[in-house]
Amino acid sequence: MNWPLTTERLNLQPYEITQAERVSELAGDKAVAATTFVPHPYTLEDAQNWIRTHKEWIKEGKAYPMAMVLKSTNELVGTMTLRVDHKHKKGELAYWVGRTYWGKGYASEAAARMVQYGFETLNLHRIWSAAMSENPASTRVMQKVGLSYEGKLKGDIYHWGEYKDIDVYGMTAPDYLK
Template sequence: MLASASTLPTLETPRLRLRWMTEADIPALFELFSQSEVTRYWSWSAYTELAQAERLLGNIHKHFAERSLFQWGFARREDDRIIGTCTLAELSGEHRRASLGYALNRAHWGHGYGREAVGRVVEFGFTSLELHRLEADVDPRNTSSVKVLEDLGFQREGYQRQRYSHNGEIQDAVLYGLLRPEWRSGCV
């Protein structure tokens, strides 16, 4: 899994560039994860200080060095400003699987950017990393995220009751999975 690379490869889509994030991207990461609408169904609360985004970037780089997490920032080609992230976490070479996660700045919802970025990372996972399985869990109330997964061919595999406690609220999760033989490369 990219054994000798010092950074993630840049992935391209018709409108987006998924790339390695640097210190220059910290303000955009803070903007993204300080939006309560974005973190509504996330595993942590909205950021309140820039230092949280700095720590996030440090953790992204640390976990990439360990090859346990690949997290791209994605930007529109026209301005290269990060508007979201897409992540392969819990990478297992032995079992050839990873968990998928993604977030998109509220200002860019409704334009298909999330689906475009996630589709490209799915393709990378199945082709470049030769993964056999990708999985994601999503709050069932997050209908936009559910639609992204289902449009890409993910199948609902289970319902996890009261899986998360977030901002004083207990939240359910739906588990989705996609196997490489089921994946359609044209879905990107």
Template structure:
């Protein structure tokens, strides 16, 4: 069972019910919801339901939704998730960071660690990430960690009455190792 993934400034660990209010306070932000697939408003009830689903998902090796915590302050700042497609041996990367923590390199740091986990621990062949086209910061994170742009899914998601293009980024294990 996955316990913890550490980086220089962060650690990632499974969520627990004590995290509900911190997640709700960080993620119930329209600025985050506008460029991610997070529900808005993000009520404490929705967060609790989400967190309660995790232990089974992790135990089954289907999804690893991890709390991202600043080591020095023991402060939860966001989420990093990898969803596993066992049939095709690939993982989908997804994350969000609280607005107060944007622009500090945390997303890049934790995404690099999740790539290492996906390729080295889970032995995936491919890791990919969908990014709303308007989420330029996330696209830059994907490029910094070695994922390459693979294409655009035109009007792929309906968000608040408007269709949004989604860019796909990906990397193969053989390219990651190089």
């Protein structure tokens, strides 16, 4: 694959180890971790270790963790990942956006491009995503890119001392092609 995947305002491209410090700043924000699956605290070492796994994941087609980078300033604003299950030809969309970039539509823009990549390039049959029920911004991203609500997983994860509900959204290739 030739990277980056592009959108109107973003380049979605594999991470460089030089971005680890910025990743730990953005993902390490307690507000980001509060309603996502990002661990907290999130250290520089955590970011470096995570980025070091990417090359192999991409080569094997297991996951495509992409840095969401503003075309205009080359700033890292977040992550858009597609994790692939080849046996079932499905992908899981996972993402986070740095707090200073919330509400600007970057996640929706990147998710739409990643969904396109999943269906048109990887020929997936299904793409799905999940978010904590208390994270309406994340569920709006899923809705904006055409994923449909499939259900609530009650008390599915243990997060910061309590069980949280998860909302699941998905789309199949025939729905995408409509």
